[in-house]
Amino acid sequence: MIAFADVAIDPTGQPDPARAALLARIGPAGLTDAAAVIAGFDAITRVADGSGIPLEPPKAEASADWRASLGIDAYWTMKV
């Protein structure tokens, strides 16, 4: 599923093998819903990053530890 997500959002990638493998595991309805989630989040990440919205304070507080440990906070430093 992760391999499918990675290749589906990469315009230079080749999604056919990952799609076929996932289809065999979860069937056509699951594949379609996986494709929809991937597509929706490929878009909404642009809405969020293109508008400058901050994390809501409760979310920021609740996620502080694991944001730091996973390196997500480093994303901020790349914004120029």
Next chain:
Amino acid sequence: MREELKDSVRKAWLALGKPGVWWSGADRLKIVREARAARSCALCRARKAALSPQAIAGAHDTVSDLSPSAIEAIHRIVSDPGRLSQAWYRRTTSAGLDDEAYVELLAVVSITTAVDTFDRACGVAQRALPAASAGTPSRRRPRGAKPGLGWMPMLAPEDVAPDDPPLYSSAGRIGGNVHRALSLVPEAMMQFWDMFETMYLPQDAMRDFGREYRAISHAQIEMLAARVAVRNQCVY
């Protein structure tokens, strides 16, 4: 495929050719074409690979006569969204792009991204552009929109006036920051969210762990969402 998913994607796609609030139908389709062109733009590729996109000068590979500021906005939103900043936003909009026009452009680019990624993931051909409809943009700005949350003014649920479109009235939209992101152009916000909620989940289903609403589980949905967010380097 779920009928509501098929219908919402088709509706969002067709709406791209209709007059918006700040752009004509023809101009909205120019934004769609430019968003697609950005995927193979040499300057965008070079900037994406650079330590700083500011270090690489040049001109985008364009397919439209949109203004340079609109083209810069479209190409960066498509190719390098994780490194967009308020400084970039101010530089881009001060060169001739109103906040309202930028927000509608952001919605059009995001809907284009969603539909093209969905078709690509499903293994079907990129769909043809919808027809452009005639008509004049209404250029109506919600009076209650206020600055302070993001880079541009946004409309909070408590500031929605009776004559504003009902942008928070469906599917448990509680007015979280991501709901407010496109709210300066309520029609654009509704077009995006009406599609997005069928792709993902409506707000009230998101935390209803006692029931599965899709053919994949809540856990699988959130794993996919997190993976795409990481790949796009999205903090939110």
